[in-house]
Amino acid sequence: MIFVQTNQLKPGMIVGQSVMNDVAVVPLLLADQKLTIRNIRRLRELNVPGVYIKTKYSEDIIAQGFVDPILKHKITSDLKNVCRNFVSKSAITSSMANTLIEVSSSLMDHILSKDEYVLNMVEIKTFDNYTYSHCINVASLATLIGIQLGYSRVSLQELTSAGLMHDFGKLDVPIGIINKPSSLTTEEFSIVKRHPTYAINKLKTSMKISLTVLDGIASHHEKYDGSGYPNGLVGANIPLCGRILAVADVYDALTTARSYRPAWQTKDTLDFMASNSGTHFDPDILNAFFKTISVYPVGTMVKLTDDSIALVIKNTPGCMLDPVIRILSSKKLSNGTEFDLAKVENLHIVKSIDADSEIPMEIFD
Template identity: 35%
Template sequence: MTRKIAVADLRVGMYVQDLNCGWMDHPFLRKEIELTREDQIARIRDAGIREVYIDPARGLDGPGQDAIDAEREIEREMIAFAEAEQPQPRQTSFREEAETAKKIQGEANRLIRDLMQDVRLGRQIDSERIEPVVENITQSILRNGGALLSLCRIKNKDDYTFQHSVSVCGLQTAFCRALQMGHEDIHEAGIGGLLHDIGKTRVADEILNKPGRLTEEEFAQIKCHVVESRRILEQTPGISATAVLVAAQHHERHDGTGYPLGLKGEEISQMGQMAAIVDVYDAITSDRCYHKGLEPNEAMRKIFEWGKFHFNPVLVHAFTRCIGIYPTGSLVRLESDRLAVVIGQCEGNLLQPLVRVIHCARRNRPLPPQELDLSRPGAGGDRILRYEKPEAWGIDIALLLA
């Protein structure tokens, strides 16, 4: 049984089983560390990590809460939050939007690839090319966010930076919508999301894609991408201050442990605070050369957990409202003993999303796909019992959503 303890309570002799922090935000290669020296604890503290999971069976024990208790507490909090929501209608169905969303995603991937190439060659970014693409993304999210966001989950390792940029654009747009922002703010936030990592063009590919542990110097170089993104966008005619904020502040953290400026709380703009949540959510749900991505529901639980320190908790709640308690792409077991993939959210009714039934759990046999809106009477009162791990059933979610 692992235990969750505060970093302040870490001692030499303990075995850290999980650093409990987004992989993008710390210089450690592995999540597990046997603490044999004080400087290891200092490095964990300096990386801005506040709570970790230790394994008392492999090292010293300490004060804290058992991991299962901690997880249940987070889940209870999330469910209580979801039950207090009010339902709102969707504009189009997932199926109607899926084809359009695929085209929009392809177009956005090609655009960000071209723009990054332009920056590498020292050319000016053409902001007029960005406008229509981001507008298409905004409109797709407004019609039915689930369609584009589920496609954005599927990434191939070589094109990670482009696909992550498009995902952050879609997620930031959906987040703005959940906060009921006006169309112009949504659009500008989307542009900021698409271009937030443009400064990575100034970091060597060998460092960006290094599978091993980064040296302090390499980690410092990666951090520079934020300052570079800001500089590039400020020098681009037609890019708004809102878009610049998304790029400039997406690595700042609510408790002041982020970079480049170490801003705290309200010193970070709302757009910057939102971008931080979105960027981490997409990063930890993606497969990279050095880690396997978390399932969306596990990632949401992490975001909820980190909301106490790294993010603004009010914004974490708002983000949950657009991503859902059972995010799009999660595999769930229904009361009818069937497995289903979540393909869309019913806003304001986070416990009853739209699902595609695919498998009979009792007979362990595939079923002809059938869409079911759990919030409607047509679902026959079926409801979600729990999450299931796709690999335990040999199910490839990416294939099902493609």
């Protein structure tokens, strides 16, 4: 399967992987479904970044989301129930805390059951359920970082829990501010900056939520150079959990489409984050994170130095910038030829195929 960005989709293309909608059990699109103009229009309305499409060059490429769709739907449902009560109460109840602990345990166990702890596919996210998907994604990413750092199961569960709850305070921020498509005023931003405190004020009443989790939630918007909020903490004074959440939070936010901007590509996001190492992010945490993310995920199209268009079919640890590729369209190379770019001189990736790129439509015949 090949990941094709939404504005490059054409009617008649065959869907390679079902596109799930976190709000409902019924998928937006089913695998093997033929795309229509109506389907594509709906994907654009939801700001879905793209879809995996079947082609003759990618029959052996199987796209698997990092979190099982059934588990993700259950976690989303549980989070919704907790959040619904969270807004109406001044303190978290024992029942709500138990649900969150159970959810975090199931998510952590799911991640630990995987053969490799690397995000190696493009995560297809729908726009209509951003809050819950974002919490699940941040929890997953934080857990992956914890695995890289050698955390124990107890510490991993605390990371997962903190990720799931890190934005709960936004539930007490007016929805008009949260979804505002334009820049926030100074007053509006000052309200948003209080959301970690809003969350802690309710969560700290439960004896079942550890101090590590509370500290992580309270500090996930602190920056390594001291320019973050709410307390302007610097470096190691920022709780480790908070430094990990900061990395996971920014990555997922940038790679998710919002009402006011499209999703960033993985390579662009990682470049941006690398440029903020030591300022926004703890360099050691960021380096651990980079080991969990494929720069060019399997199934994505890339442009090579000789102008060939290729498909990423495998990533090799330690060689994330030079994956194994399969030629899709080239003036010099035969279509279908495979290369391990780590072993080939003078042939490298120039860029991912972005939304504005011309792609050879004949590969979808």
